Amino acid sequence: VRSIERDPERWLANRLTAGERERFETDGYLLVPGALDAGEVAALGGAVDAVHRRFLADGGDPRGECAWDDCLAEGGPFVDLIDHPATLPKVWGLLGWNISIYHTQLNVKPPSGKPPRTTTFSYHQDSGRVNRELETDPPARLSLKVAYYLTDVLAEGYGNTWLVPGSQACKRLPLPAGGNGQPDGARAILAPAGTAMIFDRRVWHAGTRNWSDQVRRVVFYGYGYRWLHRKDDMALDPAAAGPSPVRRQLLGAGSPRSRYAPRDGEVPLRDWLLEHSPEEAL
Numbered sequence: 001v002r003s004i005e006r007d008p009e010r011w012l013a014n015r016l017t018a019g020e021r022e023r024f025e026t027d028g029y030l031l032v033p034g035a036l037d038a039g040e041v042a043a044l045g046g047a048v049d050a051v052h053r054r055f056l057a058d059g060g061d062p063r064g065e066c067a068w069d070d071c072l073a074e075g076g077p078f079v080d081l082i083d084h085p086a087t088l089p090k091v092w093g094l095l096g097w098n099i100s101i102y103h104t105q106l107n108v109k110p111p112s113g114k115p116p117r118t119t120t121f122s123y124h125q126d127s128g129r130v131n132r133e134l135e136t137d138p139p140a141r142l143s144l145k146v147a148y149y150l151t152d153v154l155a156e157g158y159g160n161t162w163l164v165p166g167s168q169a170c171k172r173l174p175l176p177a178g179g180n181g182q183p184d185g186a187r188a189i190l191a192p193a194g195t196a197m198i199f200d201r202r203v204w205h206a207g208t209r210n211w212s213d214q215v216r217r218v219v220f221y222g223y224g225y226r227w228l229h230r231k232d233d234m235a236l237d238p239a240a241a242g243p244s245p246v247r248r249q250l251l252g253a254g255s256p257r258s259r260y261a262p263r264d265g266e267v268p269l270r271d272w273l274l275e276h277s278p279e280e281a282l
């Protein structure tokens with residue numbers, strides 16, 4: 001079994017570069033092309049479809065969006081996304097080591113069968129009440145999400161994520177008058193299957209209707225500080241994730257006090273960085 005402890009080079013090879021940091025800080029997101037190989041895309045696609053079949057069997061709309069929280073609890077190929085070598089080094093590069101997963105979601109958008117519309121999409125910053133209850137302006141970053149694209153989204157109209165680059169500094173987003181058209185600077189994310197998109201929770205973004213004839217499948221993994229309360233039940237049996245201490249950290253292991261005031265040896269990712277990439281262990 002692959003693990004960061006056994007095979008550190010696979011993770012070290014993908015550390016955040018200065019250019020990637022600058023792009024993330026400027027735009028509020030970062031694309032990681034080829035994060036998943038074809039085998040991973042196929043395995044995850046199959047696992048997503050299995051959940052989608054349950055959604056349909058429970059009366060879900062075959063043309064509607066299926067947004068299924070805590071997909072990590074399904075186990076199988078979702079487990080390897082906890083600490084994926086293509087993305088985890090970017091996540092710790094951006095947030096540091098005192099992190100864990102707070103939320104996962106799989107998202108299936110079948111062809112809606114509807115004609116395209118020019119109505120303004122539903123832009124939001126992630127984390128609901130956080131945006132009202134944090135009084136700072138600009139808002140605090142706190143968390144980010146990694147979106148893994150499991151189908152090609154190569155043009156507009158395919159149920160793309162839309163976002164406004166640079167808007168992570170904004171408490172409010174000016175919207176076009178009359179509810180028509182998209183805000184200044186908004187763009188559709190285009191990505192072949194296997195791409196990961198890492199985005200700041202504060203960047204204003206929107207899910208959109210799928211007007212194409214192809215299903216869109218995406219899986220989201222959210223990472224935040226260990227002192228944040230998680231959003232999901234996170235029902236995965238930790239034993240199913242194997243013995244990796246870093247994985248266990250990312251699943252939420254550790255004492256409540258260690259989330260705020262970790263002592264030496266209490267945060268496995270910090271210990272790992274101290275050994276392998278000490279400048280990132282600060």
Ligand SMILES: O=C(O)CCC(=O)C(=O)O
Pocket residue numbers: 107126145159160161162205206207208218220
């Ligand atoms: O489905 C999408 O592309 C966007 C989802 C979204 O709005 C979110 O993750 O908060």
